Amino acid sequence: MDHRNAMRTFAYPKGVRMHHRRGLPVLLCALLLALAAGCGLNDDSGGSGEGDDFEPSDVEFMVHTGPGGGSDIFARDVITMLRDEDIISENWPVRNEEAGEGAGAMSYLLGEAGETNIISAMTTTWLTTPLTIEGAETKVTDLTPIAGLIIEPEVMAVTADSEYETLSDFVDAAKEQPGELVQAGGSTTEVGALNGKTIATEAGTSWKFLSFEEVGQRIAAMLNGDADMMFGSAQDFTAQVDAGKLKIIATISPEPSPVFPDAPTTEDEGFTTELVPQIRGIMGPPEMPDDALAYYEGVFSDLVETDDWEEFVEKNGVVSELRTGDEWGDFLAEQEEIVREKLDEVGLLIEN
Amino acid sequence: MEALNGLADGFAAAITPTNLFWAFFGVTAGTLVGVLPGLGPPATIAILLPLSINLDPATGLIMMAGIYYGAKYGGSTTSILLNIPGEDASVVTAIDGYQMARQGRAGPALGIAAIGSFIAGTVGLILLTFTAPLVAELAIVFGPPEYASLMLLGLSLVILLAGRSKIKAVISGLLGFLLSTIGLDLFSGSTRFTMGQVELANGVEFVALSIGIFALGEVMVNVEEETGHQLFKVPKRLKELFPSKKDFRDSAPAIAQGSILGFFLGALPGAGSTVASFISYTVAKRFSRHPEEYGKGAIAGVAAPESANNSATAGAFVPLLTLGIPGSATTAIMLGALFLYGLQPGPLFFTENPDVVWPIIASMYIGNVILVMLNLPLVPVFASILRIPYYVMYPAIVVISVVGVYSINNSMFDVGLLVAAGLLGYVMRKTDLPTAPLVLAFVLGPLFEQAVRRSLIISQGELQIFVTRPWSLVFLILTVVLAVGPAVAALRGSKPLIEVETDE
Numbered sequence: 001m002d003h004r005n006a007m008r009t010f011a012y013p014k015g016v017r018m019h020h021r022r023g024l025p026v027l028l029c030a031l032l033l034a035l036a037a038g039c040g041l042n043d044d045s046g047g048s049g050e051g052d053d054f055e056p057s058d059v060e061f062m063v064h065t066g067p068g069g070g071s072d073i074f075a076r077d078v079i080t081m082l083r084d085e086d087i088i089s090e091n092w093p094v095r096n097e098e099a100g101e102g103a104g105a106m107s108y109l110l111g112e113a114g115e116t117n118i119i120s121a122m123t124t125t126w127l128t129t130p131l132t133i134e135g136a137e138t139k140v141t142d143l144t145p146i147a148g149l150i151i152e153p154e155v156m157a158v159t160a161d162s163e164y165e166t167l168s169d170f171v172d173a174a175k176e177q178p179g180e181l182v183q184a185g186g187s188t189t190e191v192g193a194l195n196g197k198t199i200a201t202e203a204g205t206s207w208k209f210l211s212f213e214e215v216g217q218r219i220a221a222m223l224n225g226d227a228d229m230m231f232g233s234a235q236d237f238t239a240q241v242d243a244g245k246l247k248i249i250a251t252i253s254p255e256p257s258p259v260f261p262d263a264p265t266t267e268d269e270g271f272t273t274e275l276v277p278q279i280r281g282i283m284g285p286p287e288m289p290d291d292a293l294a295y296y297e298g299v300f301s302d303l304v305e306t307d308d309w310e311e312f313v314e315k316n317g318v319v320s321e322l323r324t325g326d327e328w329g330d331f332l333a334e335q336e337e338i339v340r341e342k343l344d345e346v347g348l349l350i351e352n
Numbered sequence: 353m354e355a356l357n358g359l360a361d362g363f364a365a366a367i368t369p370t371n372l373f374w375a376f377f378g379v380t381a382g383t384l385v386g387v388l389p390g391l392g393p394p395a396t397i398a399i400l401l402p403l404s405i406n407l408d409p410a411t412g413l414i415m416m417a418g419i420y421y422g423a424k425y426g427g428s429t430t431s432i433l434l435n436i437p438g439e440d441a442s443v444v445t446a447i448d449g450y451q452m453a454r455q456g457r458a459g460p461a462l463g464i465a466a467i468g469s470f471i472a473g474t475v476g477l478i479l480l481t482f483t484a485p486l487v488a489e490l491a492i493v494f495g496p497p498e499y500a501s502l503m504l505l506g507l508s509l510v511i512l513l514a515g516r517s518k519i520k521a522v523i524s525g526l527l528g529f530l531l532s533t534i535g536l537d538l539f540s541g542s543t544r545f546t547m548g549q550v551e552l553a554n555g556v557e558f559v560a561l562s563i564g565i566f567a568l569g570e571v572m573v574n575v576e577e578e579t580g581h582q583l584f585k586v587p588k589r590l591k592e593l594f595p596s597k598k599d600f601r602d603s604a605p606a607i608a609q610g611s612i613l614g615f616f617l618g619a620l621p622g623a624g625s626t627v628a629s630f631i632s633y634t635v636a637k638r639f640s641r642h643p644e645e646y647g648k649g650a651i652a653g654v655a656a657p658e659s660a661n662n663s664a665t666a667g668a669f670v671p672l673l674t675l676g677i678p679g680s681a682t683t684a685i686m687l688g689a690l691f692l693y694g695l696q697p698g699p700l701f702f703t704e705n706p707d708v709v710w711p712i713i714a715s716m717y718i719g720n721v722i723l724v725m726l727n728l729p730l731v732p733v734f735a736s737i738l739r740i741p742y743y744v745m746y747p748a749i750v751v752i753s754v755v756g757v758y759s760i761n762n763s764m765f766d767v768g769l770l771v772a773a774g775l776l777g778y779v780m781r782k783t784d785l786p787t788a789p790l791v792l793a794f795v796l797g798p799l800f801e802q803a804v805r806r807s808l809i810i811s812q813g814e815l816q817i818f819v820t821r822p823w824s825l826v827f828l829i830l831t832v833v834l835a836v837g838p839a840v841a842a843l844r845g846s847k848p849l850i851e852v853e854t855d856e
Binding site for chain 1: 395539
């Protein structure tokens with residue numbers, strides 16, 4: 001792939017494109033600004049404009065991961081695209097609330113009830129956290145749904161020389177030796193673990209789940225034979241697949257993966273129990289005023305129409321699925337119910 | 353020779369004014385980030401991502417790499433001078449570095465940190481240049497049982513080889529282990545010892561804990577003993593500002609082993625430079641002829657971790673560039689940046705993108721030279737900070753600690769944690785409990801616990817897995833030979849091999 005071309009097409013704001021001579025001061029300012037933001041300079045003056053032209057000022061874009069985490073990078077990319085397309089005129093600083101796998105970010109939003117100048121990126125983690133972490137009392141359904149943006153079908157990878165060519169091969173092998181084969185993944189409450197359990201249960205068998213903090217460790221575990229397979233995002237595997245180290249044998253969703261369209265879906269393989277999708281969307285504080293809600297819905301509806309977004313979606317191997325307002329709220333409530341059932345089945349559900 | 357050709361091309365590309373400028377910018381920003389507690393290299397790189405994405409891929413990566421290894425140089429400064437670790441990988445440097453500063457030897461400590469970093473960083477790069485594909489294979493071989501045995505070796509070295517009282521070291525280590533279990537358990541999905549506090553679900557913040565125990569604990573003890581006497585001996589002559597010949601002799605073995613160990617530990621996904629700094633410190637102590645000097649200002653106790661953490665940054669590039677697997681938080685973000693450039697680091701990266709890989713590696717050689725030239729002249733400047741009277745210094749330490757810890761997560765809860773850790777550090781000093789085993793167990797403990805649990809899941813609960821895997825067996829034998837044997841011998845009252853029981 002020619003990266004220079006890729007770079008050019010993946011345009012970033014012209015204003016930010018800098019001349020090297022001016023680079024240092026600009027960057028130093030950026031660093032200072034970042035430090036200032038890090039020190040929590042936070043003024044609460046929300047925008048007070050009324051009517052159709054409502055545009056809140058001093059908007060903060062919150063994420064529940066640290067700088068460099070999945071949602072953090074997502075938010076920074078989204079802000080860059082929004083500014084590049086002049087959908088927003090001011091920069092939105094990213095606010096990292098890392099406590100408790102989304103619990104801190106959700107309770108922060110709860111405390112900003114009625115405010116117009118804070119929104120947050122959310123993922124499926126926001127559904128599992130209130131149901132698994134003691135003290136995480138805020139639920140997604142307590143917040144204002146703004147927009148659902150992305151559904152990310154996970155894919156199933158095995159080593160290139162693996163005897164398994166399809167999901168059914170693996171499941172059949174697991175039936176012969178229940179509880180022996182190993183799936184690598186993250187925490188036992190994450191999407192991949194829940195979906196693995198669902199498929200095993202539907203097939204009437206079981207396999208082991210091996211937790212690792214980092215994706216790299218999971219891939220390494222497959223390469224050295226400690227794990228037999230893993231579920232993950234397409235992006236995690238493309239380099240290994242190109243190099244002939246891994247192969248993708250299934251898409252863990254009813255929809256095909258845009259990156260590996262040839263990998264059969266779970267439905268193709270005859271598994272019909274509902275799975276939990278990996279989702280990304282935007283939430284606001286409770287009781288967000290209507291004009292503010294309409295403004296943000298407009299911003300994100302505009303975003304998904306842009307070329308930059310199209311390219312972003314393609315590059316990341318995800319599916320763009322815009323839902324706004326009540327439709328997004330209903331979808332979340334529905335997903336929460338599915339997640340609750342799954343967690344209950346595996347005995348991880350707690351009631352806060 | 354392919355590597356030499358690649359490196360030569362890399363140098364040609366790295367020595368353009370643009371690339372040199374961004375390498376310089378990166379290492380300077382990295383040094384600053386390392387000096388100040390709080391904002392770490394991963395956060396800095398993430399924040400600068402939208403700007404660096406406008407540069408050429410090689411140039412952007414050159415800057416990011418500069419921030420990464422530059423921070424390891426800077427991290428030692430506040431550890432040594434103020435007992436405030438500026439960065440995770442410099443926590444262990446504070447143990448002996450601060451004691452040296454108190455004895456008026458801040459200059460030699462800072463000097464050896466810079467020189468050790470330079471030598472180890474360069475050795476790490478040479479290893480990266482010539483052995484990357486081989487080491488990558490080794491990194492993959494490392495599965496859960498191998499990690500478990502390696503961590504056991506590290507933990508037993510520090511606890512069993514502790515100073516005056518082994519029991520106290522064990523208590524301190526267990527305390528660290530206990531603190532490390534707080535938070536969300538990856539394996540069961542349940543929370544442990546969080547008492548319903550969501551702020552504790554991600555675990556105790558390491559920077560808050562270490563700064564509290566080291567810096568605040570020290571300040572409290574000193575304020576209590578407040579006598580107005582001079583806390584630091586201030587060096588008078590210029591000669592005292594730089595390491596002496598004897599210092600170099602004492603540090604040489606530590607720098608050598610730190611260079612090698614750091615590289616390999618850095619290359620293991622999940623280990624990284626903090627673990628490397630701790631293990632290198634304990635190895636230096638184990639093989640020292642004067643282990644009793646450690647914790648009281650041994651210069652090798654500064655040289656070892658500072659060498660290891662720099663060499664580890666070169667090691668961390670091995671799995672990133674050869675396998676597309678990031679070995680640390682910082683390289684994980686750099687992987688994300690490579691994706692944004694439309695590049696796919698993986699097993700084919702070296703052959704398909706030599707125009708990106710080699711300039712990055714070449715720029716790191718250059719960056720290391722820039723850093724040592726930048727840091728050595730600053731040694732006298734930094735050392736003169738100690739002339740500041742204690743009634744200014746102490747409040748400053750408290751302010752830097754609070755602001756630094758707050759800025760990590762924008763969290764007042766962490767500031768509370770900092771104060772609690774400070775009180776803990778105070779109590780530990782009053783009861784003569786050593787602090788090093790606590791922080792070590794806090795870092796290695798979770799890795800050990802997770803690796804043991806993973807191993808037992810794989811083996812269906814059979815313990816043989818730890819002896820049937822060759823590397824795991826090697827580490828277990830080393831644990832017995834290096835740590836358990838001498839400790840048992842010492843406890844039996846036979847002639848102590850390495851430890852002399854002395855009174856304060």
